[in-house]
Amino acid sequence: MLILGIRIGITTRLFCALLVVSVLTALGVGLGTRWSFQRGFQGYLNEVEARRMEAMAFELARAYREHGNWDFIRGNQGAWERYTGAIGRERATAPLAGDTSIHHEGGDSIYYAVPGRGPRRLALYDMDGAHLAGNHQTEGDMPLRYQRVLVDGRQVATLVGAPLRGLSEEAEQGFLVQQQRDSALIGLATLALAALAAMLLARSFVAPTRRLTVAAAKVAAGDYGVRVPDGGRDELATLARNFNSMTATLESNEALRRHFMADISHELRTPLAVLQAQLEAMEDGIEPMNQRSVTLLTEEVATLSRLIEDMRQITLTDAGVFDYHIAPLDLAQLVGAELAKWRDPLAVARTAVYAELPEHLTTRGDTIRLRQLLRNLFTNLLRHAEGATRVALLLKREDGHAVLTFADDGRGVPHEALTMLFERFWRGDSSRSRGTGGSGLGLAICRSIAEAHGGTIAAGATLGGGLTITLRLPLEEPA
Structure with a gap:
């Protein structure tokens, strides 16, 4: 990613993304906390004011009891401030919540005291609603508070207070500013920690991709043995496992390619060496150019041609360009026709x-390729079933598949070699196989054709000795 010509790495982008999320979260939490605190603090102060009014009502009731009326305070601002200001000069405690009256306890008054607050938002009204003292209060967008002044259980006046609309006292403002300053410092410290955590997380997240980048560069340079750590259960771990699987496949394919090229060179060397030696002998006059020499050369050319054709077919199969024309066919008739050619x-x-074939058994496949598969199996049987005197050919229906079995009573192959029969260029006895003209690719081609038809082919030991090859192909499903 380029911004103003500067390359921005994925680590930086991930760090910025995490940091932006942290900043937005911190701002949201900070603003929400500030609003909630300011609102709650103002509510707390209003509650304190309500308790102050209870204490003031008690003090005014005591003064009323002494004077017998309100004449001592009516229009007398000094007396009003003297009586209400006493709240801030005496020790007091809060009355029980919900109790709007003030009680004597042992002759001492019990009321709230909040230093530094005067009666600026308070007014006293008699029972007729006439204003007695204080700042006259009117209803606004916020409801007024009303506190009864009781003398011997009888209401003699009403104390009216306006709720706080904001923070007015210097101490309250200072407390709020201090809290906001502390919150800002805590927020900055939190953001610093968030930035550090974002950097560490970004590096941690990107570390696997860096390892993959380095490993991919090695693979591009031809090192297919490289692997990356793939522990974990997240998407990057899955990517690492897929990468390791890919490199393992590439390593295996490279080994197969080298082995295949070595095998090809080895297989081509023998007929070419015979041809070269025979031609040089004829050229030097050592070997006469007669029918026998021509026949020998023709046989070697035929062997070479078969080998090249087999390699071409196996290469086409690997490349996935083998042309298959899949259609319903009667496998029983196909096997019977091919068997008739090989009886002699x-x-x-x-x-x-000894053959046991059903009258009809329909499957789906390419007639030409399946005929080639059968031809390779018969060829392998004729060339390599040394000592075989009997071959049992069985075709049957089994679990939705057509199962074709070739079982001979020859020498067979060792048990550990059964899984190697369908590998390219594998031979149990390489010198004998070349002598019979085998390329070592016939059964490998059979496996490719079987798998292309959705089937399988496997080798096993015949009961009593010999080799059994079993071909399984899916049956044609009824419409």
């Missing part, structure tokens, strides 16, 4: 064939 060659090899 097998009879010449003194191998008897």
